Amino acid sequence: MSVEYTFGTYDEDSDLPSISEFEVRFMPLDLVAHWRRCGMTADFLAYFLSHAFRNPDSALGTLSTVINELLENAVKFSADKRVPVVLSLSHFGEVIGITATNTCRDAHAERFAGFLERLRTEDIDDLFVSQIEHNAESAQGESGLGIITMVKDYGASLAVRITPAEGGEGHDVVVRVVLNAEELDRA
Amino acid sequence: MTTVPAPTRTTLATPSTLTLRLATSTGDRMRAEYLISDVYNQHYDIVFSRDLVDLDARIEPYPDDYLLAYRSGQLVAVAGLYVHHTYVQQFGGVTREDIERELEKAGQLGAYDPDVAVEITKLTVRPEYTGERIGMHIFQAAHSASFLTREDRRPVLLVCANQRVFDHLHTPAGITTRFLREFPDYAVHDQYRSPDNPMSSRLIIPELDIPREWWENPLPRTVGLGTRTEGDPAATEDA
């Protein structure tokens, strides 16, 4: 089974020059083995970015929250916890792009594409409530609540590409979140 | 849903134009700071910080405001402005009394408040764009009411530079600079000053000392750039 799905405007070769680039690459196993490293890494990357803001403290909370959600998802849904996850930050001045890349199982790729299709077509406030009600009944994961809040509450633009993994099992998932720098800087 | 704004791509035509405007957004300020850091690090081995500043350790403070110069969609020069704590007061030992003294000599004590001062700083041209008189254009635009004053701010202007900058930029431009103090020695300036090129802090009384046509020039504005000439101001004005 193979899934090919694109959500949002996924522009791989945007020729807008970035001002600042920062990337971390790690084995998801590192974070699974010590879960607190997720939050630590998110905080670190948020601090890194926050220095470019006039109101670093106000930017920090949003940045850390959004990065943490991306990071947790990339780690949780990595099929092989030894295959590296890449998290990259690109600052374009007006917008900040945060991109997480990981390889997931086929079943997750299908579920995720299904969820994104709902995100694309349904009212996001209704989807938020319905996912919470759904979560309450299932003992399973939070099924995209993190992504919903990023878009609904943090004004994030979301772009996702799901493609069959190159020369292997599973699917490559690239999730890119774009945040408005001006909004982040508002005290 | 993700829309990254398209870059401004103008074909490089000669003669080209230079657009001068104030920095207004987070992105504007970030680009200005990155350009300053890039050039100052390369020229003077300086780093910048917002919280920990140490001139002897080559750590400089960032300005509070910026003037930007764009050529063909690219940021090619910036001028900074200290608004809250000026460099000459913080590090140059310039006091309120120094400013008062010079205002009094000029008969301007009632016209200006010695406590309201700004300082033009970190005038920086991207090195590959020197020789087009971009430095002169941004130097000019920096000495305008549009950059220096605000509704609630009618400041005196402070500046610190080495003698060569005063001789080659201010004097030919017709800008009067009034000596306040020699600038104390800091390691951060060791490649910028020398015994025959001393550094000093000076006062400029805007409406008296800046040519009227410079002072009243509005921002934003676009100026034509001629062909490349020699003798453009150096890539950086001061440290």
Next chain:
Amino acid sequence: MNIETDDFAVSIEGDRSRLVGVLRLATPAAYKKIFDPLTDALTANDAFTVDIVEVKFMNSSGITALSRLVLAARQQDKPLTILGTEAVAWQKKTITSLKRLHKKLTVELS
């Protein structure tokens, strides 16, 4: 009832509880240990208050767990109050949305 770790602390006293710190546990299930006692306390009282003012971060698994408490209050038809603060991004942005889950949920942001 009190739970205290390096990252967070939970205390319950009668019809009030207080969460403090950073809550970024791995899964909604991992939050059971924290939220089950809260649900019990809610069940034992006519109304319940959760103070999250000092919760700096809570991940989406935590929000799922917190909303389960809201759903429990709905099921028992009891008033629930969440005390938060505007100063913390996730509280200001996400918590008010929980009101849609339960008519008797009050969110007070200081």
